[in-house]
Amino acid sequence: MQTITKQIRTPLLDDAIVNLKAGDKVEITGTIYTARDQAHKRLVESIQRGEQLPFYLKGQIIYYAGPAPAPPGKVVGSIGPTTSARMDSYAPILVSHGLKGMIGKGPRSGEVKDALIRYNAVYLAATGGVAALLSSYVRSSELIAYPELGPEAIYKLEVENFPVIVAMDAWGGDLYEQSRLLYREI
């Protein structure tokens, strides 16, 4: 387990990704995009129809999150990760089209792991249920697509030192698996 914190900036470059290992503490600075269930369905349908996506996917990070509404005077409401596994059927397609990072919570499928290795991408875990704290790392928020989806719309966020842990790296490393083995007592 690394104790130093690595800094990464978006868009993510291949060189930065190969240096990330499962268990690394990382802080993200730059632009990230929120998308969850319904937005993923639409993004993948757009790709299948050959349409342009609402944002340029290459090198980007998607944050599996649906924020609470921003109260007056705040740039964003509470914003923590949702369960990543629900996006597993969509993620490999997005990764194959240039998506380089995903932020969420919880373990993922073998297909996602394979896509990370094949396309040099990374899955990052943010702590679920600490959404007020995570909102304090967001500097700006802009709704850019699917406003009719409410909390499931796509928001473009500018974040500064947003704290995550590398959960699955581009080398096949999987923190959920490794840590279970390390701490399991039965």
Add this chain to the structure above:
Amino acid sequence: MREIPVLMITEIVDRLCRKANTVLRPDVLEAIHAMLGMEVSPTGVEVMEQIIKNADLAVVEQLPICQDTGYVTVFLEIGREVVLHGNVYQAIDEGVRRAYVDGYLRKSIVSCPLFERENTGDNTPAFVNIDMVAGDKVRVVVMPKGGGTENASQLRMLSVAGELAAVKEFVMEAAENAAKACPPVIVGVGIGGSFDKVGLMAKKALLRPIPDRNPDLRIAQLEAELLTEINKLGIGPAGLGGRITALTVKIETMPTHIACLPVAVAFNCHAARQAEAII
């Protein structure tokens, strides 16, 4: 008979929804503090420290502790000497509507589960459970709960021949899901009753304060044993490895059919939201 206008229910549900979403259950916060020293994983310790920081920040900034402000379950205990004037279900929904629309809480309810999945826009309807009790009071317990922990729940009609061993095995199998339920979790177990009652029992078990022990000593012992076993799974805070996977296990039981052994396991995340009032 004591007459209570349902408008009071609306006002209380509104207030309780806002409070529950902003203020972490005090017993949960205490348990996180108390168990921090038992966590061996550095990542686990850091996650628990984030939980404490988040709870403080949510109160100071008046922000929801979790962005998934959930679906609202309301447990109403109505005294038999009370007459409620008006439609209590509508009154509860109006309270939820006010809290979620005016209180900047996320709306997470879709009207149709299967086809359109269109957001209702005001987080209604609430899911309401009513118990008739003795007295002239109404107790209102509001539990907003996120979709992630709800999806981790399990219910199974076990074979009677399996006895206690089968129950333990099923709870431990369900506990593997804790990683998806934002651990450290509260585990609620219902044993007995029927298919419908056992789920409700598991859900109600989540409401019990963490220091509370089941008055039946054998059940209290089982609660303690399962907690120890679950905390050997290695899942840890946020599922990133460690010792503190669950804060507590609460078990409720009730009579059942000679042919039945229903068991349900429900989870509450560390961002446990609950608030209550008595009218």
